[in-house]
Amino acid sequence: MKRLAAVLAALLCVGAAPKPEGVALETLLAEAPAPKLADYRLFKDTGGRTPNAGLTPYALNTPLFSDYAEKFRFLYLPPGTKARYRADGVFEFPVGATLVKTFAYPGDLRRPVDDIRYLETRLLIRKRAGWVALAYVWNAGQTDAVLKRAGARLDAGFVDAKGQARRVDYAVPNQNQCKECHQLDKTLLPIGPKARNLNGDFAYAGGTENQLAHWTRTGVLAGAPRPAAAPRAARWDDPKEPLEARARAYLDANCAHCHGPRAIASNSGLFLGLEETRPPQLGVGKGPVAAGRGSGGLKVGIEPGHPDASILAYRMASNEPGVMMPELGRTLTHEEGLALVRDWIAAMKAP
Numbered sequence: 647m648k649r650l651a652a653v654l655a656a657l658l659c660v661g662a663a664p665k666p667e668g669v670a671l672e673t674l675l676a677e678a679p680a681p682k683l684a685d686y687r688l689f690k691d692t693g694g695r696t697p698n699a700g701l702t703p704y705a706l707n708t709p710l711f712s713d714y715a716e717k718f719r720f721l722y723l724p725p726g727t728k729a730r731y732r733a734d735g736v737f738e739f740p741v742g743a744t745l746v747k748t749f750a751y752p753g754d755l756r757r758p759v760d761d762i763r764y765l766e767t768r769l770l771i772r773k774r775a776g777w778v779a780l781a782y783v784w785n786a787g788q789t790d791a792v793l794k795r796a797g798a799r800l801d802a803g804f805v806d807a808k809g810q811a812r813r814v815d816y817a818v819p820n821q822n823q824c825k826e827c828h829q830l831d832k833t834l835l836p837i838g839p840k841a842r843n844l845n846g847d848f849a850y851a852g853g854t855e856n857q858l859a860h861w862t863r864t865g866v867l868a869g870a871p872r873p874a875a876a877p878r879a880a881r882w883d884d885p886k887e888p889l890e891a892r893a894r895a896y897l898d899a900n901c902a903h904c905h906g907p908r909a910i911a912s913n914s915g916l917f918l919g920l921e922e923t924r925p926p927q928l929g930v931g932k933g934p935v936a937a938g939r940g941s942g943g944l945k946v947g948i949e950p951g952h953p954d955a956s957i958l959a960y961r962m963a964s965n966e967p968g969v970m971m972p973e974l975g976r977t978l979t980h981e982e983g984l985a986l987v988r989d990w991i992a993a994m995k996a997p
Contacts, residue, residue: 669698671724671742674771683767683782683791688722688746693788694767700725701746702866703850704857706843708882708895711980712749713814714804715765716758720746721839723866729839731869733877734921736836745770745836751814754805765800766818767791770828770836777834781818796820815977823974827903827910837903841870842920845878879920882986893990894920896983900972916947925997929958940969950994959988 670687673680680686683694690696697703701720709717723729724742731737747768753761764784771778782791783798797820803813828834844857858876861867870876879898880891902919904911914935917927926932929947934940934957942960949955961971962984970976 669700669722674722674744675742675773679778679780679793681793683769683793686744686769688720688744692790694748694764694784694791702861702864703848704839704844705846705848706838706899707846707879708843708892708899709838710899711976711983713816713976713978714755714806714812714980715749715751715816716762718748718750719838721866722746728868729861729866731841731867731871733841735840737839737841737867739772739836739839741772741774743772745839749816751802751804755807756805756809763802764788764791765802765816766794766798777828777836779821779828779834781821783818794818797823812978817975817977819974827974842877842879843899845873845876846881882983889986889990889993893987896986900983904972929956930994930997942969948991948994950996951992953988953991956991959984959991962987 667687670685673686683689684692688694688698688701690698697720701722704719704721706719721729722742722744724740727740727742729737729739729743748764749766749768750762750764752758753763766784767782769778769780769782771780781794781797783794783800784791798818800816800818801813802816803811806812828837841858844861846857847854848857848860850860855863856873858867858870858873862870879895880887882892882896882899884892897918898920902917903909905914905916905918906912907917915927916929916932918929922928930950932947933945934947940961941957942964944955944957944960946955947957953959958971961969963979964970965977965979967973
């Protein structure tokens with residue numbers, strides 16, 4: 647029986663499809679970007695649904711809001727390399743490291759794994775000269791994604807958590823816009839893969855595991871302590887976590903990449919990262935640097951106990967260009983995120 651099984655196996659191999667090729671590292675490192683996402687072989691299928699060997703899925707405890715789009719994230723590292731742990735800031739990644747993020751909408755947010763339409767896949771590639779940001783837009787048939795350096799506008803729709811049909815004029819950023827959000831000390835860098843954002847559980851194919859522990863165990867990350875000894879950002883949507891921790895994590899994810907002392911909006915003096923502890927720098931009792939319609943006629947960024955008198959909440963609620971914050975990456979108001987920040991302000995006591 648064993649011999650017969652071996653013969654049958656050999657016969658089945660005749661004419662079988664060739665083994666899928668690995669990730670095209672040479673294409674990732676090439677000076678010119680590939681015209682199609684499939685050219686990098688990051689996925690086994692041209693539709694980008696099945697990651698190739700060497701890609702690790704991940705999620706952030708509190709992600710950036712992008713008009714209710716779902717996001718599928720992966721990290722690719724060249725064979726034999728590792729990311730290096732940092733307690734603060736983004737991990738140190740080797741040349742060839744690639745962060746993959748696909749933006750998508752399910753037909754109904756109440757069933758997030760059904761009827762998913764991909765819109766774009768963004769790549770951050772660590773080339774020899776530094777990081778490069780690229781956006782690839784998916785076709786209507788979901789069979790191919792092509793490079794769009796100048797960005798694009800896409801008509802998208804979904805049913806929201808309340809059962810209401812929504813339309814989105816979805817914006818794919820151009821390369822200059824990518825640089826605005828991903829800029830630190832005038833250098834393009836990733837935003838999300840930090841210890842505090844990855845210190846949480848992920849449902850891997852082999853079972854749920856803490857991401858820092860998983861990355862260490864699988865050889866993706868070097869130098870990390872046990873998760874209990876690493877910093878951790880709260881999950882903004884977990885009501886079991888403290889209100890302040892959730893609101894601060896939300897502002898860190900959605901605002902701090904621009905509103906930080908080394909970021910593009912540093913001249914505002916408004917610093918919304920988790921590291922910041924000084925009330926005025928968080929906006930408490932702080933007047934705007936440049937008064938205008940963006941302030942809505944309000945006097946301070948945060949008026950403790952009074953969200954309606956706080957510029958921060960006013961700008962989060964707006965969809966008007968020149969007023970709304972964040973000014974890139976969304977066209978809709980994040981009602982749940984706004985409610986969280988308003989609750990946090992309402993619970994504040996005056997200093």
